[in-house]
Amino acid sequence: MASLFLVLSSCFTGLASAANLGQWGPTIQFPLVPVAASVNPVSGKLLVWAAFSDDTFAIAKSGMTQTAEYDPATGTVTAATISNTQHDMFCPGIALDFDGRLVVTGGDTAAKTSVRNATSDTWVAAGEMNIPRGYQSTCTTSNGEIFVIGGSWSGGYGGKNGEIFNGTSWSLLPGALVKPMLTNDAQGIFRQDNHGWLFGWKNGSVFQAGPSKNMHWYGTTGQGSVTAAGLRGRDNDAMDATAVMYDAVNGLIFSAGGSSSYQSSSATRNAQIITISDTGVNATVQTINDMWYARAFHNGALLPDGSVFIVGGQTYAVPFSDGNSSLTPELWSPVTTKFTKLATGPTPRNYHSVAILMPNATIFSGGGGLCGSCATNHADGQLFAPPYLFQADGVTPAVRPVIANVSSSTISVGSTFVVTLSSLPATTPSFSLVRMGSVTHTVNTDQRRIAITGVVANGTSYTLSTPSDPGVFLPGYWYAFAMVGGVPSVAAIIKVTL
Numbered sequence: 332m333a334s335l336f337l338v339l340s341s342c343f344t345g346l347a348s349a350a351n352l353g354q355w356g357p358t359i360q361f362p363l364v365p366v367a368a369s370v371n372p373v374s375g376k377l378l379v380w381a382a383f384s385d386d387t388f389a390i391a392k393s394g395m396t397q398t399a400e401y402d403p404a405t406g407t408v409t410a411a412t413i414s415n416t417q418h419d420m421f422c423p424g425i426a427l428d429f430d431g432r433l434v435v436t437g438g439d440t441a442a443k444t445s446v447r448n449a450t451s452d453t454w455v456a457a458g459e460m461n462i463p464r465g466y467q468s469t470c471t472t473s474n475g476e477i478f479v480i481g482g483s484w485s486g487g488y489g490g491k492n493g494e495i496f497n498g499t500s501w502s503l504l505p506g507a508l509v510k511p512m513l514t515n516d517a518q519g520i521f522r523q524d525n526h527g528w529l530f531g532w533k534n535g536s537v538f539q540a541g542p543s544k545n546m547h548w549y550g551t552t553g554q555g556s557v558t559a560a561g562l563r564g565r566d567n568d569a570m571d572a573t574a575v576m577y578d579a580v581n582g583l584i585f586s587a588g589g590s591s592s593y594q595s596s597s598a599t600r601n602a603q604i605i606t607i608s609d610t611g612v613n614a615t616v617q618t619i620n621d622m623w624y625a626r627a628f629h630n631g632a633l634l635p636d637g638s639v640f641i642v643g644g645q646t647y648a649v650p651f652s653d654g655n656s657s658l659t660p661e662l663w664s665p666v667t668t669k670f671t672k673l674a675t676g677p678t679p680r681n682y683h684s685v686a687i688l689m690p691n692a693t694i695f696s697g698g699g700g701l702c703g704s705c706a707t708n709h710a711d712g713q714l715f716a717p718p719y720l721f722q723a724d725g726v727t728p729a730v731r732p733v734i735a736n737v738s739s740s741t742i743s744v745g746s747t748f749v750v751t752l753s754s755l756p757a758t759t760p761s762f763s764l765v766r767m768g769s770v771t772h773t774v775n776t777d778q779r780r781i782a783i784t785g786v787v788a789n790g791t792s793y794t795l796s797t798p799s800d801p802g803v804f805l806p807g808y809w810y811a812f813a814m815v816g817g818v819p820s821v822a823a824i825i826k827v828t829l
């Protein structure tokens with residue numbers, strides 16, 4: 332009897348947890364295919380953009396971009412054509428700088444740099460890159476500069492070594508060679524230097540975790556440099572994959588999926604944890620449980636509790652195709668290192684799709700396509716509410732902690748600040764910071780997370796200590812979340828300065 336009871340009760344536990352799959356919200360229509368996305372840190376609105384056109388692209392034809400903004404407060408979507416920077420920002424590199432400026436490089440107009448001021452919501456042109464690029468990656472460094480490398484999709488083939496942007500203009504880094512990070516793609520150099528997994532780290536360095544199976548450290552000062560950092564475990568080249576720094580204090584990066592070549596190539600279910608420490612030291616790699624589904628062109632959005640929401644992608648990589656879509660998202664837990672299947676979505680989100688964390692701890696998942704009169708343009712998106720926003724029945728909304736205020740909306744790296752909750756929670760709250768992101772083509776080099784370890788409570792006020800290294804606690808805009816029993820608050824947005 333006792334053992335039967337145990338079996339039954341574990342069944343019911345299984346059912347109860349299986350009931351909590353999270354939930355897809357209503358479809359949000361856009362006037363364009365959201366191929367790139369970023370949340371404005373000042374207004375909280377979601378900016379998305381396509382190309383010169385809403386639904387098709389053309390290299391070097393037209394210097395403008397169709398954008399749209401979704402306002403979570405009202406649910407409205409407004410469109411705007413950006414033409415003053417003469418930049419078709421399709422297939423670009425994106426990075427958010429220390430001031431929350433969205434720096435967008437290359438793509439269809441391959442040498443251009445456009446910078447969006449979050450406060451005024453306006454775009455200005457900055458210096459052009461010395462090397463024109465498309466499908467390059469960019470990341471913000473601890474020096475407040477932006478590093479770029481790769482990008483042979485446009486602007487010519489090969490030799491796309493690193494450059495550094497000081498907020499005004501770009502300088503070549505001849506020692507930051509791209510060659511070591513090339514994949515072995517079947518289409519050659521056109522694809523081999525695409526979509527680097529870049530992470531700004533200590534003392535101006537950049538860690539490149541993929542997509543090549545060979546990982547590297549890039550130096551971004553002086554002439555620039557590159558040194559080997561080891562192999563990514565058993566993983567092969569993993570183009571069109573996701574890589575997320577889910578615990579910056581401990582140098583932990585999660586990566587999953589991808590295919591050995593950009594297209595006409597089978598995706599994997601591979602997942603690994605990459606641990607980085609000091610600049611120049613080889614990373615260590617732990618191979619973990621496979622994902623439930625093979626994926627390429629999926630996106631990984633980092634959540635307040637350090638889990639990663641993995642959405643979209645297909646088991647066999649084919650641009651502009653809805654074939655072989657992996658429609659069931661998965662949640663990766665940093666605690667168990669395992670994956671849980673979530674509620675299946677209605678829409679394939681493959682090549683040219685995006686996913687990004689919203690201030691209320693839901694995830695926007697949208698896009699896919701941009702192929703003209705094809706049948707795979709997805710000019711829409713949905714907000715996904717993860718299981719943490721529901722009680723165990725998977726239906727009743729969870730009771731969320733509420734941040735009443737923070738002591739300062741601007742804090743410096745290494746300083747303390749106070750978060751006050753609107754009421755005393757039933758159990759001890761925890762706190763995390765998630766850097767606000769930008770995403771296109773599976774790449775989001777901006778998102779990263781800090782789990783706050785130093786918390787001093789006084790009534791409903793909590794004094795939080797922050798890491799002192801700007802390579803870890805990268806300045807810029809961050810979401811601050813309180814979590815009680817795993818349930819996150821809506822974020823307070825803070826600006827972190829040097």
Ligand SMILES: *[C@@H]1O[C@H](CO)[C@@H](O)[C@H](O)[C@H]1NC(C)=O
Pocket residue numbers: 356402403404691693714716720
């Ligand atoms: C999150 O915000 C969206 C508006 O963007 C709203 O529709 C949704 O209900 C919110 N979800 C939760 C769980 O607060």
Ligand SMILES: *[C@@H]1O[C@H](CO)[C@@H](O)[C@H](O)[C@H]1NC(C)=O
Pocket residue numbers: 430432448449450451
């Ligand atoms: C953005 O624009 C506002 C208003 O025009 C200006 O005050 C601010 O300095 C600008 N911010 C940055 C980071 O350039």
Ligand SMILES: *[C@@H]1O[C@H](CO)[C@@H](O)[C@H](O)[C@H]1NC(C)=O
Pocket residue numbers: 497498499500502
């Ligand atoms: C950026 O670099 C350019 C060229 O070296 C220089 O003229 C400019 O003053 C620099 N700007 C900043 C903000 O450092």
Ligand SMILES: *[C@@H]1O[C@H](CO)[C@@H](O)[C@H](O)[C@H]1NC(C)=O
Pocket residue numbers: 534535550551552553
């Ligand atoms: C920081 O990097 C510079 C070169 O970019 C190097 O000279 C210096 O020794 C490094 N400092 C530390 C503390 O690693």
Ligand SMILES: *[C@@H]1O[C@H](CO)[C@@H](O)[C@H](O)[C@H]1NC(C)=O
Pocket residue numbers: 545546559560561562613
């Ligand atoms: C670091 O990794 C590289 C390969 O990327 C290897 O050649 C080198 O021996 C490794 N260094 C150490 C100290 O293990």
Ligand SMILES: *[C@@H]1O[C@H](CO)[C@@H](O)[C@H](O)[C@H]1NC(C)=O
Pocket residue numbers: 646647649652653654655
């Ligand atoms: C689906 O994947 C298989 C390989 O597993 C491939 O042969 C086939 O072409 C793919 N179908 C589409 C529509 O891409």
Ligand SMILES: *[C@@H]1O[C@H](CO)[C@@H](O)[C@H](O)[C@H]1NC(C)=O
Pocket residue numbers: 735736751752753
């Ligand atoms: C912060 O919120 C608490 C709780 O609602 C309130 O007592 C306090 O006055 C607020 N502080 C500020 C600076 O608004």
Ligand SMILES: *[C@@H]1O[C@H](CO)[C@@H](O)[C@H](O)[C@H]1NC(C)=O
Pocket residue numbers: 789790
């Ligand atoms: C705790 O907060 C109260 C105000 O709510 C303040 O008077 C008191 O000094 C604080 N205690 C400590 C140890 O900071």
Ligand SMILES: [Cu+2]
Pocket residue numbers: 421422683772
């Ligand atoms: Cu593209």
